[in-house]
Amino acid sequence: MEFWTFFAAKPLMWLIVTIATFIVTSWLNRRLGGTPLLHPVLVSLFLIIVFLLLTGTSYETYFEGAQFIHFLLGPATVALAVPLFDHFERVKKLLLPLLLACMAGAVTAAASALLVAQALDASLGTLLSIAPKSVTSAIAIGVAEKLGGYPSLASGLVLITGALGCILAPPIYHILNVTDEAVKGFTLGVSAHGMGTAFAFEYGLMAGAFGGLAMGMTGAFTAFMLPLLVPLLGIG
Amino acid sequence: MLIGFLILLLFQFAGELIVVFSGLPVPGPVVGMVLLLMGLIIKGEVPEYLRIPSEALLKHLALLFVPAGVGLMTHFGLLKQDWLAILVALIVSTALTIVVTALILNPSAKKLHRLSRVKHGQDTLGEDSH
Numbered sequence: 001m002e003f004w005t006f007f008a009a010k011p012l013m014w015l016i017v018t019i020a021t022f023i024v025t026s027w028l029n030r031r032l033g034g035t036p037l038l039h040p041v042l043v044s045l046f047l048i049i050v051f052l053l054l055t056g057t058s059y060e061t062y063f064e065g066a067q068f069i070h071f072l073l074g075p076a077t078v079a080l081a082v083p084l085f086d087h088f089e090r091v092k093k094l095l096l097p098l099l100l101a102c103m104a105g106a107v108t109a110a111a112s113a114l115l116v117a118q119a120l121d122a123s124l125g126t127l128l129s130i131a132p133k134s135v136t137s138a139i140a141i142g143v144a145e146k147l148g149g150y151p152s153l154a155s156g157l158v159l160i161t162g163a164l165g166c167i168l169a170p171p172i173y174h175i176l177n178v179t180d181e182a183v184k185g186f187t188l189g190v191s192a193h194g195m196g197t198a199f200a201f202e203y204g205l206m207a208g209a210f211g212g213l214a215m216g217m218t219g220a221f222t223a224f225m226l227p228l229l230v231p232l233l234g235i236g
Numbered sequence: 237m238l239i240g241f242l243i244l245l246l247f248q249f250a251g252e253l254i255v256v257f258s259g260l261p262v263p264g265p266v267v268g269m270v271l272l273l274m275g276l277i278i279k280g281e282v283p284e285y286l287r288i289p290s291e292a293l294l295k296h297l298a299l300l301f302v303p304a305g306v307g308l309m310t311h312f313g314l315l316k317q318d319w320l321a322i323l324v325a326l327i328v329s330t331a332l333t334i335v336v337t338a339l340i341l342n343p344s345a346k347k348l349h350r351l352s353r354v355k356h357g358q359d360t361l362g363e364d365s366h
Contacts, residue, residue: 022299041298045305052309059310066303072293073300075244077265078251079290081272082282088273097344105337113329120321126314130325134333137301142263152307153314157326159305164330172331178338180345187341191333194297210348220270227261 014065021047036166036195041137042159077138080216087213098186102217103225105190109134110226114233127235129153131226133161136193139219143226148236158193165192166199181207189214240289247272 025040025047032038052062063070091098113130122130128149132140137155144154169188178184185207188196197211230236251268254260260267276282282290308315315322341348 018302019299022302026298039298041301041305044302045308048302048306049309052306059307062306063303066306069300070303073304074248074265074268075241076293076297076300077263078244078247078268078272079293081247081269081276082287082290083294084269084273085276085282088277091348094344094348097341097348101337101341104340105333108336109329109333112332113325116328117318117321117325120324122318122321122325123314126318126322130322133326134330136297137304138297139263139266141301141304142265146261146263150307150311150314152304153311155301155305156308157322159301161326161330164326165334168327168331169334172334173338176335176338176342178342180342180349182348183338183341183345186348187334187337190337191330206349220266220273223262223266 009061011065011068014062015068016065017048017051018044018066018069034198036163036199039159039163039195042163045156045159073138073141077142080136080138080219083212084216084220087209087216090209091213098213099217101186102190102214103221105187106134106218106222106225107229109191110222110229111233114230114235118233118235124236125150126153128230130157131230132222133157134191134193135219135222136215139223143223147226147230159195162192162195165196169196169199182210185210186214190218193219237285237288240283240286243286244268244272244289244293247275 021044022040025043028043029035029038029040048062052059088095110131113133114127117127117130126149128147129144129151131147131149132143132154135143135158137158140154140158141151145151165188169184169191173179173184178187181204184203185197185200188200188207189211190196192199193215197208197215200211201208247268248265249268250271251266252264254267255262255264
């Protein structure tokens with residue numbers, strides 16, 4: 001028991017647990033055909049939380065180690081500019097319809113989620129955490145914090161939204177008779193961020209590229225749009 | 237590689253500074269990302285020393301969400317109280333977003349297809365990034 005007490009108090013322990021769990025769940029997800037329902041982040045969260053609860057470890061203790069990973073979110077968010085630039089170069093002649101679709105999609109995502117949750121009596125913290133649910137966690141975590149929501153709740157809701165987008169998109173495309181790969185990919189990127197983008201690659205490379213473009217555009221636009229939209233809807 | 241990483245940190249720092257001094261309610265790294273995008277557009281290309289660390293970080297982006305996500309364990313009370321509102325809101329809003337985006341973009345489908353088929357094969361965001 002002495003070893004456990006010593007090791008569990010060290011930041012190193014939680015760094016190892018986080019990376020090892022993620023490697024195992026990523027491997028498992030690949031073996032299961034990459035299903036969005038068992039996304040490696042979702043499964044990692046579940047396993048680590050269970051482990052922390054079983055060992056009576058507080059989130060603060062865990063975060064002392066995990067913060068070293070968390071810190072890299074900042075530079076990684078800045079790095080999103082690189083693929084965004086690559087995609088921009090490719091489609092700059094068609095920027096107008098793409099921007100329009102991205103902006104309309106982003107406003108629809110945030111406004112409809114806020115209005116439905118508000119109508120069902122969700123608390124203020126939940127509302128402010130649900131607002132950025134359609135954008136990549138890299139951006140949603142920071143946005144939720146700025147709005148006064150809970151970054152960790154936001155990152156969980158982002159993952160659930162990603163899985164939902166991958167499940168809902170194919171039947172909706174069928175009903176609306178959407179057949180073009182580029183439209184399918186871009187729509188997945190707007191509504192379901194990186195998880196939608198990964199799913200879009202199954203339609204083809206072009207769908208995946210448009211998904212990546214949509215994810216970056218929607219993330220940046222949403223970060224600037226939400227601080228205006230939230231008070232407009234009378235929340236906060 | 238090291239220079240590229242330093243550039244990412246400096247752009248993040250610039251973003252944080254702008255946020256602090258302007259009072260803009262936007263995360264510093266997002267402002268840094270917009271600044272870097274403008275810089276790349278002016279430069280016209282992504283230098284190799286910046287591309288390597290950027291793609292290395294983005295390849296493992298999903299891992300970086302885990303520490304914040306584990307914080308869900310501090311919100312069990314909130315989840316218990318609001319789970320139905322959350323679930324309905326997420327389903328309705330995700331479906332609506334897909335419908336609105338697809339309907340706006342569908343008329344441009346042919347043009348998008350033609351344009352992007354010409355320039356294919358460039359590196360794209362891998363499936364590990366979210």
